[in-house]
Amino acid sequence: MRVPLDWLREYAEVPAGTTGTQVAADLVRVGLEEEGLHGGDVQGPLVVGRVLEVTPEKQKNGKTINWCQVDVGEANGTGEPQGIVCGAHNFGVGDLVPVILPGGVLPGNFEISARKTYGHVSAGMICSSLELGLGDDHDGIIVLTDWLGAGAEGLEPGQDAIPLLGLDRETVEVNVTPDRGYCFSLRGIAREYSHSTGAAYRDPALVRVVDGQEQxxxxxxxxxxxxxxxxxxxxxxxxxxxxxxxxxxxxxxxxxxxxxxxxxxxxxxxxxxxxxxxxxxxxxxxxxxxxxxxxxxxxxxxxxxxxxxxxxxxxxxxxxxxxxxxxxxxxxxxxxxxxxxxxxxxxxxxxxxxxxxxxxxxxxxxxxxxxxxxxxxxxxxxxxxxxxxxxxxxxxxxxxxxxxxxxxxxxxxxxxxxxxxxxxxxGQVSPPEPITFEVSMPTRYVGVDYPRERVVEVLETIGCTVTAGAEVTPAEATGADGTGSAGASDGILTVTPPSWRPDLTTPPDLVEEVARIDGYDQIPSVLPTAPGGRGLTHAQRVRRTVAAALAGQGLDEVLTYPFVGESRFDDLGLGADDHRRHAVRLANPLSDEAPLMRTELLQTLPDAVRRNLGRGAKDVALFEIDTVTLPDLARKAPVPGVGVKPDDAVLEEILAAVPHQPWHVAMVATGQAERAGWWGAGRATDVTDVVGWAHAVCDALGVSVERRQSEREPFHPGRCVELTLSDGTTIGWAGELHPKVVKALGVPDRTVAAELDLEVLIAASDRRAQGAPLSNHPPAGSDIALTVSRSVSFGDLLESVRAGAGELLESVRLFDVYRGDQIGDDQQSLAFHLTFRADDRTLTTEEVNAARDAAVARAARDHGAVQR
Amino acid sequence: MSGPNTNYDPVEVSALDPEQVEANVADALSAITAATSLEELKAARIAHAGEKSPLALANREIGALPPSAKAEAGKRVGQARGQVNKALATRQAELEAERDERILVEEAMDLTVRPDRRPFGHRHPLTLTAERMADVMVGMGWEIAEGPGVEAEWFNFDALNFDKDHPARQMQDTFFVDPADAGIVLRTHTSPGQARSLLERGAPLYVAVPGKTFRTDELDATHTPVFHQMEGLAIDEGLTMAHLKGTLDRLASELFGEGLKTRLRPAYFPFTEPSAEMDFQCFVCRGDDAECRTCGGTGWIEWGGCGMVNHNVLRACGIDPQRYQGFAFGMGVERSLMFRNHLADMREIIEGDVRFNAQFGMEI
Known part of the structure; x- marks a missing residue:
């Protein structure tokens, strides 16, 4: 709503000299936020000048300027003609023009001073409409007889041109909140101005001012x-x-x-x-x-x-x-x-x-x-x-x-x-409903002590009719002993809002009126004492831990928009019946290219990778932690109305219709995992890095993980692992992106990625880890090399070795793999380092050898492995 | 060298001659002193203290002496060898120390340029800001609740007293899930967390709800269709707007600077009554600079909306408004980050450019 100050003055006694800025500040105090100020930014002296002489002077740059003598009356203090350089040519001797003199300020805070230009001292400026903020014509200056028409009659040089051109007119633009329909009028704004400042108010619905007379x-x-x-x-x-x-x-x-x-x-x-x-x-x-x-x-x-x-x-x-x-x-x-x-x-x-x-x-x-x-x-x-x-x-x-x-x-x-x-x-309008109002409510609600008189005064100021007592006095208000009745009725008001305030319907509405008219700045600052909380939830701590772990591994956290299109599912190679294509669709998406809510973070995370590469980055390792949206059966949520608690069945229906939105974590990386430099060679990020990061997440949460070689889009069919809990529950997948996906997404070859379901990890880590005493006895190591068919997975063989080695085994580590001429084409040789340790003694060579042999024997039995 | 003692006529062997022994010692000491490296010292050791050195040979001759001469010769040669060995040990220690010192010098590496061998990762400053805000609330004894981004329309609007036909509901620029009458929207604010928390936990309740929110705004320097808010809700007996202000003052002071205050301005929100817009004091000028570029000279920076929870919200959540009352507030996390850490363009927050993260540590 734009409020011309001149118009506002007709309905409220705005003190002379009040600026638009001040009016805006007064209106903000009662809840009308400033959106803008227009006009009022020219400061004089801006006066009427009569052109006495115009001397065109051709300049070296080909331009012709006019050296003018202008009569500005007594406005320059001397009465002598003012010498001014002017580049415009749409005026002549005798014309009346607006002249800003040194000391004046044009819009944009442009201060005018006498300055040397084109070989003259130009003491001011003849103004165009653009310069005065009145229009967009810069080529010609304003000739007042043309601009004002008949209004230019009787103008005298030296006269103030600011009111003449309406430059003293300011307009304040305010934002009207949806509850204050009546403020979409000067009538309402003026009333609010009056509430804010105490200025006298004249209701234009009741009184007109015609020729300065009220009627x-x-x-x-x-x-x-x-x-x-x-x-x-x-x-x-x-x-x-x-x-x-x-x-x-x-x-x-x-x-x-x-x-x-x-x-x-x-x-x-x-x-x-x-x-x-x-x-x-x-x-x-x-x-x-x-x-x-x-x-x-x-x-x-x-x-x-x-x-x-x-x-x-x-x-x-x-x-x-x-x-x-x-x-x-x-x-x-x-x-x-x-x-x-x-x-x-x-x-x-x-x-x-x-x-x-x-x-x-x-x-x-x-x-x-x-x-x-x-x-x-x-x-x-x-x-x-x-x-x-x-x-x-x-x-x-x-x-x-x-x-x-x-x-x-x-x-x-x-x-x-x-x-x-x-x-x-x-027609027949319904009068406003009276509101039964406890006079203590504003104090109880706002924390400021408002005496009864103040409450009544404010409510009457805003136009309410206030009467003491409830409209229907309850019989029990009169105490048996005759005391307390005064207190009971004293404490209750019946408040009838004015016709222009249909928004006032409840006691809290009236509390707001008391608080805002009295001033929100009166409200003290008191820190409440909460009963004491339980800190962050396990899930919240898990997300922080995972983020810190991945950042510690060298990845950067990013946030991507959750919107995707079907073409992205194609890019990722999802099959026609892949459940991940079943996504929540928006009725009014920002872009028709991306109307769906992602079902995996890996659907949007590559965009951030590409943006970084496009901006010159070479080594990019990103992660994102956010929810994904998994649509359930297409159910509609009931939308019962306001102010009433839905019954349990309806509430259940609402909650059930909200799609499942589990938290995930995803990673994508390309480039160097370690850079080359004066310290030595670098190393490209490869699939072992991303599988390692996925493990780092689980390690950080103390969740032990099992692995299964896996084929799943968007991964390379031979370079993807599924991570599971020991009970087989899927945590997620990590691997190298499929070469076709790499091409479709426009990311570098060998880009690696992973996505884990944090909900699984949150549940799996929600227990107290148990410590055990550490053994003080020395470890004993032993290496074995096993030749086995290539059809046996590393993981399976390692598990056999672990199982065979028995309880003395502390750890087993695969440290080398050989495939080549020295063994059959379909064979591979895997070298393991076994570390043994006992809690209660130093192990003998015989014990270690026996455990090692048992490990080899188990591998032989399970997989036909032969020790080399 | 000596021949076999065939005639048992002890021959006074020249090797045991005191002068000869002394000369050998002198030779040895001078060779030891002259050795400038451990290799030279090793050669001197072999020559003068080795098995075939003159003193070792002299020692071997002692056995051939008559018993009467053995003692004296033995003492002489023993002292000589001791003297040589001691000198060897001393020189050995000196040369080893020199060598060790030299190796340290030779091994020196210039570390004045950061070896950027392994990349350093970063958290995103926005999530760090949200965490910091949550931590301040936790410090005040509040708990952190959550709600879904894809939310029931009832929770996003009706439960919060946004009537279906109220202009405020239309002003929210809502994303609707297809079909548009499914009753599911992308939440336009974190406020549905108020209703969810109240329904789940009841009163009294002190919770903050940080989270992702959505409006159909095109991305520009100050708008993004996906953004973050933190909602606060306190419902208890006797809570007032003064408690609201106290809570906001504490949060502002923790985020933007010790002692910074907030200001409330009357406003309208369907879910609060009375309602207020909240500003925090400009942390750059604190209102003392009319030309301040951070606050535009007003001394205050807009932060969010707040107020006393509307009775209709309490009723929708099964809370008795006659017994309990309280306040709620919500502010933008992006806005808090931008002002706290001097960011000019919101786009940088959402683009995922690693250079953006790299400006900040893991703690901002």
Missing amino acids: PLTAPAATADGFGVELRDEAPLDGVQGCDRFVTRIVRGLDPQAPTPAWMATRLTEAGMRPISLAVDISNYVMLALGQPTHAYDLHKLAGPIVVRRARAGERLTTLDDVERALDPEDLLITDGGETVLGLAGVMGGASSEVSDTTTDVLIEAAHFDPRTVARTSRRHKLTSEASKRFERGVDHELAPQAAQLIVELMVEHGGGTADPAVTDA
Whole structure:
């Protein structure tokens, strides 16, 4: 909402000299946040000058400048002509021009001083509209006789040009929150300004100022011969009538050519609306002034009566924005005689009954519509208008006759028409519901001690009617002993909000009014004492630990958007029936290329890898920890309304419809794991790194892991391992990306990746690790080399060795693999280092050899392994 | 050299001659002293103390002496050999010390350039910021709760008193899950965590809910469709807006600087009443610089929204508003990070450029 200060001053006593910045600060205090300031950024002296001499001087750069002598009266303190260099050529001797003198400031904080230029001392500047922030013409300066027209008559050199050009006019733009519909008007803003500053307030719905004189704005009572209006809402929403008040007035004999008065056009422009024609401008002006949207019909295009009803199936309407719309039975319509649709109530009129440049007699509509009805129609047709914006936030239901009266007066004054005595005021509005309010509630809620008088004062200031006691005094309020009754009734107020505050419906609403009018800056700072929490949950600690472990391994944490498209599933080589293609789809995605929620982090993490490579990075190792979304059966979640706890079954249904969103961790890496340098050779990141990082995650959580050679997209079929818990539960997969995937994603060959289900790790690590005493006896080592068929996996052979070596084995490590000429083509030789240790003694060579032989024997039995 | 003693006429062997022994000792000592390396010393040892050295040979002659001469010759040769061995040991120690010192010098490596052999990883500053914010709350005795990003519409709106037709619900720029009437949205704020926590845990309750949130904004320097918030909710008997302010002051002071205050401005949110926008005091100028670039000269920086929890929210969660009341607040984690760590462009937070992370340590 734009608030021209000059307009604000008409309704509130804004102290002289108050700047837009100050007004904005005053409005912020009561909850109207500043969105912008317009105008008011030129500081004088900016005066009227008369050009006395113009001497063109050709410059070396080919440009011709004018060396001017300008009469600025006494404004320069000497009365002598002012010498000014000017590059424009659209003026001549005798013209009146705006001149800014040294010491003045132009928009953009551009300070003017006398300066030497083109061989002269130029003492000021003759201004263009661009320089003054009045337009975008930079080539020509403003010639006041052209700019002001008749308004330039009688101007004297030296006169202040700031008010002349309207440069003293400031407009403050504020953000109006959805509960404060009444602040979409100067009436509401001025009231709030008055609440903030204590400035006197004049309600423009009750009083007009004409030629400096206050006069009451009095609407006549309805007459029997008013234009016919029938309110026929047969399907009210939630029992609320779509239209509960409909006022009409008629003005006849308007001059269709009558111009909009300049002051009104200026105010409209400053408030951000374009002047169009007198009838439209008056309607807009009254809406901005009072907050009541109205509509003007060409009386001769109406057969009457006006019937307000819901739409019928199949009805259509072409609205003023030239869009033909199919109407919904919930839409509330204004119709002519019940048949011809004139407009969508409270949203937008139709083209057929619009006032035109031949209209002389108009019917003015000022009505009150149900916010919900208007909101739904506006949303349904994706049609937001100045009217719908106000109606859906709630318009003062007492305002319609006053607004219509103001329109009539303005039309008569400026359009030469006559007010018709016939007045309609149909419908029945419900008065605001009184609120029973404990006077102690603001203190109890805000933590500031508000005496009863202060509470009452504030509520009355904002327009509430306050009476002592509950509306219906409870019988038990009178104590048996006759004491305490005063206290009980003293503590209760009955508060009836003013008609312009439909947002005030509950006691906390009134608490906010007391707190904000008294000032939020009065609220002290008190740290509450929480009962003491249990710290982070196990799951939260796990995620931190995993992140720290991976960063410690040299990976960088990133966050990627969770949106993917089907083509990414193709890139990753997912089969047509891969369950990971079954993703939650957005109805309104930002991009049609990515309408799905990822089902694995590896679907989006490569984007970050590619971005880094694109920006010149060579060695990239990234990880991400986030949730993925796994759709369940397509279930819909019920959406029960506000303010009531759904019953357990409904709540269960809501919770069950929310897709499962487990936490995952994923890694992708390419480039060097170790860089070459003066210390020696480097080493490329390979699949052993990523399998190692996956283990680092599990190690950090104390979860022991088993491995299975695996084939799974998007991995290389021969270079992928599935990690599992000892009970076989899958933790995730790690490996090298499939060469086709690498190509499709545009990442380097041999890029490696892993994705683990953190939920599995969280559950598996949620136990207390048990310590055991450490042996003080020395270890004994022994190496074995086993030749075995290549069909035996390293892991299986190692497990056999471990099992065979028995309890004395402390650890076993595969340290070499040989495949080559010295053994058969289908054979491989694996070398293991075994470490033995006993808790209670130093092992003898015989014991170690026996355990080693047992390991070899077990490997032989399980896999046909032969010791080399 | 001596011949066999055939005639038992003891021959006075010249090797045992005192002068000869003395000369041998002198030769040995001078060779030892002259040795400048362990190799030279080794040669001197072989020559003068080895099995075939003059003194060793002289020692061998002692056995041939008559008993009466044995003692004296033995003493003479023994002392001589002792003298030589001692000199050898001393020189050996000297040369070894010299060698050790030389090796240290020779082995020296210039470490004045960082050997960037293994890459160093980093946490993302945004998650670190969220963790730090959560830690401040934990320090105040609060717990950290979570909720899903893909959320039931009821939790995101209705439970929070956003009526279906209320303009505020339309202003949220919501992503809807297909079909649009599925009743599932991407949560537009972390506030559904309020309702979930209240339903799960009941009152009294002090929880903070950090998490990912979504709005249909295009990415630019100050907007991103995916962002993070932290919600706070305290429900107890007797909680007031003063407690809200106290909590915010503590959080602001922990995040942005000791003693920094917050300011409340009247505002509107469906799920709180009274409602407020909250600003924190500019940590650069503290309101003392009208030209301050961080706060634009206002002395305050917008942080988020807050207020006393609306009765309808409590009712929707089965809490009796006559008994319990409390406050809620929510602020952007990105915004907190940007101001705390002087970032100008939100895009850097979400792009995943490793250079961005590298500006920060694992603790920010």
